[in-house]
Amino acid sequence: MFSLINRSVRFKLVAVILATTLAALLVASAALLSYDIRRYRQSVIADIRTQAAFLADANTVALLYEDRELAEQSLSPLTIRPDILAGAIYSADGELFAAYERADRGDIGKPPSEPPRELRSRSGSVVRFEGGVTELLVPVIFENERIGMVFLRARYDLGGRIQDYLLILGAVMLLSLIVAGFISLQLQRSITAPVLAVSAVARKVIEQRDFAHRAEKSTNDEIGVLVDSFNAMLGEVGRMTEALEATNRRLRAETEERRSAEAALRIADRRKDEFLATLAHELRNPLAPMVNALDMIDVSRLGPEAQHARDIIERQLDHMVRLVDDLLDVSRITRGKLTIHMSEVELAGIIESALDTVRPVVDARGHRLDVTLPREPVYLDGDAVRLSQVFSNLLNNSAKYTPRGGRIGLSAVLAGDEVTVTITDNGIGMSQDTLGTIFEMFTQAPGDKTSRAQSGLGVGLALARRLVELHGGTITASSPGPGRGSTFEVRLPARASSKHAAEPPAPAERAEADAAARPHRILLVDDNIDFATSLAILLESLGHDVRVAHEARGAVEAAAALEPDVAFLDIGLPDVSGYELAVRLRGMPACANTTMIALSGWGQIEDRRRSFEAGFAHHLVKPVDLKTIENVLAGLGSVG
Numbered sequence: 001m002f003s004l005i006n007r008s009v010r011f012k013l014v015a016v017i018l019a020t021t022l023a024a025l026l027v028a029s030a031a032l033l034s035y036d037i038r039r040y041r042q043s044v045i046a047d048i049r050t051q052a053a054f055l056a057d058a059n060t061v062a063l064l065y066e067d068r069e070l071a072e073q074s075l076s077p078l079t080i081r082p083d084i085l086a087g088a089i090y091s092a093d094g095e096l097f098a099a100y101e102r103a104d105r106g107d108i109g110k111p112p113s114e115p116p117r118e119l120r121s122r123s124g125s126v127v128r129f130e131g132g133v134t135e136l137l138v139p140v141i142f143e144n145e146r147i148g149m150v151f152l153r154a155r156y157d158l159g160g161r162i163q164d165y166l167l168i169l170g171a172v173m174l175l176s177l178i179v180a181g182f183i184s185l186q187l188q189r190s191i192t193a194p195v196l197a198v199s200a201v202a203r204k205v206i207e208q209r210d211f212a213h214r215a216e217k218s219t220n221d222e223i224g225v226l227v228d229s230f231n232a233m234l235g236e237v238g239r240m241t242e243a244l245e246a247t248n249r250r251l252r253a254e255t256e257e258r259r260s261a262e263a264a265l266r267i268a269d270r271r272k273d274e275f276l277a278t279l280a281h282e283l284r285n286p287l288a289p290m291v292n293a294l295d296m297i298d299v300s301r302l303g304p305e306a307q308h309a310r311d312i313i314e315r316q317l318d319h320m321v322r323l324v325d326d327l328l329d330v331s332r333i334t335r336g337k338l339t340i341h342m343s344e345v346e347l348a349g350i351i352e353s354a355l356d357t358v359r360p361v362v363d364a365r366g367h368r369l370d371v372t373l374p375r376e377p378v379y380l381d382g383d384a385v386r387l388s389q390v391f392s393n394l395l396n397n398s399a400k401y402t403p404r405g406g407r408i409g410l411s412a413v414l415a416g417d418e419v420t421v422t423i424t425d426n427g428i429g430m431s432q433d434t435l436g437t438i439f440e441m442f443t444q445a446p447g448d449k450t451s452r453a454q455s456g457l458g459v460g461l462a463l464a465r466r467l468v469e470l471h472g473g474t475i476t477a478s479s480p481g482p483g484r485g486s487t488f489e490v491r492l493p494a495r496a497s498s499k500h501a502a503e504p505p506a507p508a509e510r511a512e513a514d515a516a517a518r519p520h521r522i523l524l525v526d527d528n529i530d531f532a533t534s535l536a537i538l539l540e541s542l543g544h545d546v547r548v549a550h551e552a553r554g555a556v557e558a559a560a561a562l563e564p565d566v567a568f569l570d571i572g573l574p575d576v577s578g579y580e581l582a583v584r585l586r587g588m589p590a591c592a593n594t595t596m597i598a599l600s601g602w603g604q605i606e607d608r609r610r611s612f613e614a615g616f617a618h619h620l621v622k623p624v625d626l627k628t629i630e631n632v633l634a635g636l637g638s639v640g
Contacts, residue, residue: 017184018177025176029169033162040161044134045127048154051084052138056150059089063097063140063148071098085133086111086153092146108133108153115149132156198230211238290623340383340470344498347378347412347419354391355410361399362408369395372411378419380494382471387492390467390475393460394423394488401486402427419494424487430479438477439465468492519543520633523564525555525581526599527574531622535568538626552576556584563590566633569616571600571607579614586615595636599624 055074062070071089078084078100087100088111099111115137116128128135134156140148194215201215214231290313351373362369380387391410398408402425409424430438439461461477468475473492479485522539526532527550536546547562549555552575559567567585571578578598585591598611603621611619618632 014181014184018181021177021180022173025169025173029173033165033169036165037158037162040158041129041156044154044156045136048084048134048136048152049127049138051078051081052136052150052152055087055089055152056138056140056148059098059148059150060140060142063089063091064142068098074098075100081154083155084152085155086151088112088151089140090115090149090151092148094149097148111151111153115151129156132159194224194227198227201230201234205234211235211241340386340467342381342383345380345382345384345387346498347380347421347494348373350380350384350387351391351410351412351421353384353388354395357388357392358395358399361396365399365402366405367399367402368405368407370407370409372409374412374414374419376414377498378412378414378494379498380419380471380492382492383467386467387471390464390490391421391423393464394490397460398423398425398427398486398488401425414494417493417495419492421490421492422487423490424485426485429482429484429486430477431482435477435479439475519545520565520636521545521547521562523547523549523555523559523562523567523594525549525552525568525573525578526570527551527572528570535629539629542630552581552584555581556588559585559588559594560590564594566595566597566636567591568597568599568620571598571602571611579610582614582616597632 058074059071061067062074075087075089075098078087084100085102085108088096089098091097094114096111096113101110116135126137132155134154136152136154138150138152139146140150198215201213204213205211211234214234215227351371355369355371395408395410402408407426410421412419412421465475468490471492473490475488475490478487478489519542522544524532524536524539524546525548526535529550532548532550536548539546545562547558547564549558552573555567555569567582569578569581569585573581576584578600582596585594585596596614596616598616598619599622600607600611600619601622603619608619620628620632
């Protein structure tokens, strides 16, 4: 059966009508044919049975008196019945008494010599249909006793009758289908015309994207309701489409605005990073000579008041240096470039370094600081400088937000492979709202004006959390409430024993120690005259031979005369950069074995990378204390 899926509605309606009509005609024809076959068989049986009964009555006397001639005469009228093929009269014991046969029908026209067994074995008259013929055996009864039997064989042409009947039915069905098809073509227009009109409008809407089209309503039946619903849907879809297009236009405009805003934010963020780096550089330049000048002051020659003034300046300088470092750490955190250098470190040394950093603040505010550490050494894999920064930030935070004369406690507990460092204070405490944001960037706890004036940039706790996370640890804050103190808890991976057994100092280490004590020929190039002069004085006080230059030309001349072992070069020189100067000095025979060390207020990762690419062995960020420079000089044997 072919598919109707891709056919038109008109074709489908005609096909449905014709298929329904054909099915009805087939069912009716099958019923009529079945009824006719049954009636035909009954009529054949009735006719032949009547003929047999007549012959049975006519041959009663012939059978009683055994008059065969009379029996033959009774069968002779069968010649006028062309449908009778054969006839016979049998005696009571089944002997052939008289027979009639049609010579033109061959064997089928000859009666059997004795009654068929399957018919004779039954009582009464028996009919059998086989091979297009009908056979009938009727008993001859006289005084309730069977005295013989009459046999007839007649033609039963059911196939021919069915063929004729089918021809008639075929003609009737063909004519009926023609009439039904004609009528369906006339009637289906009332159904398909509105549907086709709807379809045409839908196609126009799709092609033209114009929802103003409407289908014409021609009937008030269900099709008319469909047309009304379709037109209403078009109106609603048109309104929704207009609203959606307006929304899309607005979204596109907002997207463009957002892209412009994002681009502006990226530019502003880049400029902010550049500003922070530049600000840190510009702040470091004046701080560096101030640090050097403090180192030059002989404390033993100062009176108590001068000593006190020097301590104040030193504390404030340290505070300024920390603020400058925080500026750079803000940039590193926001860009995800805050890095650590992992090595095996010991917890007690880290805590001691942090305590040294915050001791001036704690002492200045008159706090009591209690420290409890495990008896056995605790080792960690981490960055000692950064971990010390974490604990100094937390201790500094407690010192600032605890009223004068308060108590601060630091305790460390090793449990398995984790060490927990807890810092508590009896300071101003925190509310639940403050606890939820305390580790966010630029967030500061509430306090009085004095404490806020010393609170810095508000990045210390955010930086501490990021550094702890980089070490695979966690940091949490808790407080019973305002005025009831605070607790900070840091958990870090740790172990009780060192990975490295104690070893005697290596020859290389002894060589470095010797290098620190050995005087060097040092070229110092910096356009900041105060910084260069103060640092030169400090280096000369250690026994080194120092030549100072403030620009590239003077540096080249000094290098040719000095043949320096070490060259400290400022990156931001006025005429050429320190990178270019390093390349120029490298090309001089006098500097063939010179170790280049960068001195700069620029301390970003990119700045350090450029220094190492330019051949610098170290990159020192201003302000640099004398101890750091001594350590660098001590390592000259390893850097070469």
